[in-house]
Each structure stands twice: as structure tokens, then as C-alpha cells.
Amino acid sequence: MFFKKKELEIVSPVKGKLISIKDVPxxxxxxxxxxxxxxxxxxxxxxxxxxxxxxxxxxPTSHAIGLTTKDGIDILLHIGLDTVNLKGEGFDVKVKEGDEVKAGDLLVVADFEKIKLAGYRLETPVIICNPEQCKKLTYTKPQAVNKGDVIIKYLK
Structure with missing residues (x-):
């Protein structure tokens, strides 16, 4: 008997506009x-x-968080572009290393108004850092998304 492998899902961390990684400046x-x-x-x-x-x-600058799924996929959530230069200003991190989280748990409150006023872009990449661990990756096409909408599916 054969079992079809279930696609695993990565969901949007925030309401906004989903774009291709190729369109990140x-x-x-x-x-x-x-x-x-x-x-x-x-x-x-x-x-x-x-x-x-x-x-x-x-x-340490609170602009990015790394997560590892139970099946060993490493995810990077990078809030804005070049925001490392803010040295933590505008970011209120709600988790610490070692915390177990579920999809939908609050990670960070970012002051995007402050970040924009400081001259930084808001594009927030959601990256699989070890994609070679995935047999197949499927991306949701660019569109408006809500927190929790599926943005990437993968087969392990």
C-alpha cells in the first residue's frame, strides 16, 4: 500500500501583499x-x-527570527530590508531562542511607520534556508494575503 506524502505548509506571518522573492529589491x-x-x-x-x-x-537587532520546523526545515523571517541598521529600534520581540511556537503565534511587533520614516523598505522575506531538504516547493502566486494564508507548500 502506498501513501501519498502530505504537502507541508508555510503561512503568511502578516496581512499584506505577497510578492515573488525575485521582486525584492x-x-x-x-x-x-x-x-x-x-x-x-x-x-x-x-x-x-x-x-x-x-x-x-x-x-540581536531584533529584525530577523530563525525558526526550525519539527521536520528540520529552517525558516528565516526577515522584517524589512536593511533594517539591521536600526539596531533593534522599532522591533518588540515577543519570543526567545528555544521557545516552541505554533503557526499563528505572535513573534514580533514592528513599528512599520518608524521603520518607513527611517528610510527602510518593508518587504519581509519568508525564506527556507535549507531548500535542498525539500523534494518540491510550490509558491502561492503574488496576491493580497491575510495572516495564516498558505504562501509556500513543500514536500519533505
Whole structure:
């Protein structure tokens, strides 16, 4: 008897506009140097976990969070572009390394107004850092998304 492998899902961390990673105006992301994924231009300040798993990294500057799913997929949520330069200003992280999270758990509250006023872009990449661990990746086409909408499906 054969069982069809179930596609696993990564959901949007925030309400906004889903765009192709190729359309992110930062070559580190658009040329997939960090990994494969998509980006969301956020319309709300609260960002939620796109997966169930463990918080593996909270960057000291609070602009990015690394998560690892139970099946070993490493996810990077990078809030805005070049926002490392804000040195944590405008980011209120609600989790710490080692925390177990479910998809939809609050990770960060970002002050996007402050981030924009400081001259930074809001595109928020959601990246699979070890895409070679996935047999197949499928991306949702660019569109308006709500928090929790599926943005990436993968087969492990």
C-alpha cells in the first residue's frame, strides 16, 4: 500500500501583499543567496510564526527570527530590508531562542511607520534556508494575503 506524502505548509506571518522573492529589491534575497521563499509587504504591525517549530535564532537587532520546523526545515523571517541598521529600534520581540511556537503565534511587533520614516523598505522575506531538504516547493502566486494564508507548500 502506498501513501501519498502530505504537502507541508508555510503561512503568511502578516496581512499584506505577497510578492515573488525575485521582486525584492535586495539581491541577497532576490538572487536566493539565503534560500528560497517569498516576501510579504506588511499592512499590520504584528508578525506571527509562519510555521510550527522552535525559535532557533533571535537576531540581536531584533529584525530577523530563525525558526526550525519539527521536520528540520529552517525558516528565516526577515522584517524589512536593511533594517539591521536600526539596531533593534522599532522591533518588540515577543519570543526567545528555544521557545516552541505554533503557526499563528505572535513573534514580533514592528513599528512599520518608524521603520518607513527611517528610510527602510518593508518587504519581509519568508525564506527556507535549507531548500535542498525539500523534494518540491510550490509558491502561492503574488496576491493580497491575510495572516495564516498558505504562501509556500513543500514536500519533505
Amino acid at each position: 535586495d539581491i541577497t534575497f532576490s538572487e536566493e543567496m539565503v534560500g528560497k521563499g517569498v516576501a510579504v509587504i506588511p499592512e499590520e504591525n504584528e508578525l506571527y510564526s509562519p510555521v510550527c517549530g522552535t525559535v532557533t535564532t533571535v537576531f
